[in-house]
Amino acid sequence: MKNGRTVLVTGGTGGLGTATVAAFVADGWRVVTPVRAGSADRLPKGAVPLVADLTDETEVTRMVQEAVASGGPGTPLRAVVNLVGGFASGPLIADTPYAELEAQLAVNLRPTYLVTRAALPHLVEAGGGSVVCVSSRAALAPFPGGAAYSVAKAAVLAFSQAVAVEYRKHNVRSNTVIPSVIDTPANRAAMPGADPSKWVRPEEIAPTILFLASDASAPTSGAQIPVYGRA
Template identity: 35%
Template sequence: MSNSTLLNGLRVAVTGAGGTVGQAVAREALQMGASVALIDMKVPEALRDLSGAKYYTADLTDEREIRQCFEEVGQIDALLNIAGGFAMGRPVHETSDADWDQMFDINVKTLLHCVRQAVPGMISRGNGRIVNIAAVSARRGQPLMAPYSASKSTIIRLTESMAMELREKGINVNCVLPSIVDTPANRHAMPDVDHSKWVSPVDLAHVVCFLASDHARAIHGASLPVTHLS
């Protein structure tokens, strides 16, 4: 089987499809033969006319909206939880509840809302793939970004727990740990560094889509670093 057909015939949901990484993952999944549900608050015009893709607008932090969204999406074979965000903060002793809530809402609750809707169908069919996005910075604490690091560390633990709970039911759950991804926002925030060492969204998409494929059926609960040279 060639890389271009790794996801042939599969129904894949991509959350956060409007972001730079989400767009790359959606395009890669389509190129690999999947039909793709694009889920986000807003989906860019550039994705709306892609053959094999259909977009759904929903607030991923709102469980009611996500429930309605997945009712429209219907049966899926793979859930790619790309939605998330980053924010620098203050020292832990100066970090507010709102700061913690923001990072856990967009990085953890969005994931939980989606797996609650997707997993029961996967269990009933005895097959499924879930790929989550954590971060290299989740492996140890970082200064001035405790809420972000903690939320991404939570994703690793959730991935491991779900993998153990679901592997006997035919469902693979894994996550990737990118370092700095080469996005317009990151280039704007760090204009003077060597961007060539960052992870390209396309390279990250290759890894995500591999984990969503049958070629990764022996992998359960992995936290795979994707760092390029950064």
């Protein structure tokens, strides 16, 4: 560790997550990543895994406290990166039950809200820091059959904006990355007929996330940064 700072990265075992964790490790951060039981081996070398269910408020609070305490005063929590999310599409709105919207909010907004909420007092105590959220181009440009997903990702945007407004005086910034389709194994499997060469690669998104978490972006808060592919 070179910079004496801790970053908490959720979704660290996913396609975008592994690239992001690796970028922070390479930059000298202490990287803590909550994982599901049995999945810690999928993390890049150098990350600190903590088992937690990010939909459970009690577990999230415990995990954040452990992440801070285990780092000690020499590596305070200075950034939170919210990558956890999920995708689903289906019929048009009239044929989509409300439960599907709730399910998308639960997987996309709930972890982001709970983790950020638990981490904010620690960021304030450390003198400030950065929250980075990941939404989707679908939040700005919905597509037929994806209303629940689009609404959930739009909620992430609104939440990040709220954090930026409420915590500006506490020197805590909040910004959102808005990628198009990400070139991950899961997306390739889900869309076998698509051309992944037009998608954005995780390695192209990770530097933007790292920048938003770092002091280099200190004047920036409330931004919504598009990171699109070639289509």
